[in-house]
Amino acid sequence: MELLERFAAGDLEAFEALFRQHQRDVYAWIVRIVRDTGMAEDLTVETFWRIYRSRARFRPDGNFCAWSRRIATNAALDHLRAKRHDTELDENFAAPTRRDPAIQNEERQALHKAFSQLPAKYRLIATLALIEGEPYDSIAEAVGTSASVVKIRVFRAVRMLRKNLSAMGITAGVRQ
Amino acid sequence: MNHQDDNELRELLKRNIPPLGNRDLPRDLWPQMLERLSRQPFHVPWFDWALAALVGAAVLIFPGIIPALLYHL
Numbered sequence: 365m366e367l368l369e370r371f372a373a374g375d376l377e378a379f380e381a382l383f384r385q386h387q388r389d390v391y392a393w394i395v396r397i398v399r400d401t402g403m404a405e406d407l408t409v410e411t412f413w414r415i416y417r418s419r420a421r422f423r424p425d426g427n428f429c430a431w432s433r434r435i436a437t438n439a440a441l442d443h444l445r446a447k448r449h450d451t452e453l454d455e456n457f458a459a460p461t462r463r464d465p466a467i468q469n470e471e472r473q474a475l476h477k478a479f480s481q482l483p484a485k486y487r488l489i490a491t492l493a494l495i496e497g498e499p500y501d502s503i504a505e506a507v508g509t510s511a512s513v514v515k516i517r518v519f520r521a522v523r524m525l526r527k528n529l530s531a532m533g534i535t536a537g538v539r540q
Numbered sequence: 541m542n543h544q545d546d547n548e549l550r551e552l553l554k555r556n557i558p559p560l561g562n563r564d565l566p567r568d569l570w571p572q573m574l575e576r577l578s579r580q581p582f583h584v585p586w587f588d589w590a591l592a593a594l595v596g597a598a599v600l601i602f603p604g605i606i607p608a609l610l611y612h613l
Contacts (some may be wrong), residue, residue: 373560391565408565409572416577454554472556479557494550496559518550522549 368424379419382428383412388392389429390436394505396496397440407443411436430505437506438489444484471534478528483519489514490521 370378380519390411395404414435415422420433479487492498493514500511500518507514599606 377569380570381568384568387569388565391569392562395563396560399557401563401566404563405565405569405572408578409569412569412573413576468556471552477554494553495557496561521547526549 366424366428368428372419372422372424374419380414386429386432387412388431393433394436394440395397396498397437397491398443403443407439413438414439433506441477441484462464467475474529474532474534477532478525479519481528486517486521486524488524489517490525493518494522509512 367378371382380499387408391404394407394411395401398404398407411432415432422428431462441508450493479490481489489503492503492506493500500514504511504514595609599609
């Protein structure tokens, strides 16, 4: 019996094999969304727990990689919804710069605040599209929607970000 | 909002929040996964409860089916 068929039938060894094959991809995807390595590890385990729990619904002829990415995206989205206002931007991931550190820090704080004010589904899409540069098709597949819906959400997220930043006295790249 | 504004905002984001790309997993998470699986509560699907209730009701209403049920078990 194939590995995916054995997994769908509830074989723990098959699940372990799939876990070891895919844990790195799932982790890499989640960490790009939540930007917190410790939380990404927890959410990777949560994702595989959801995968194991819903194994009976998985079609062995389907694409396990796409299915796991979709479940990972939902787990990350649930996390963003729960932690909307207290997720810190990890300073270890801050870009190196030659600009005035005080201005840079202020700008980063403002962006963090503007980002945290975005609704979770827009924050997820904005992070993947605007920061990570992920193609719309790939985001659409992970979110379970079409590329045109992703494009619209990116547009709305940019508009909301601009509005939030403008309320803090910051326009794109130039302080007012 | 025009295309240039959009690019400026992307630049602002890139300047402050760099892309992470493909971060490597620092350790194997299988031990945590096993721990999570062991915490999994015993769960009986609703369909099994419905089936048990149906059989129980049938036995109460038609006791004559008990030998047939025992035969098929």
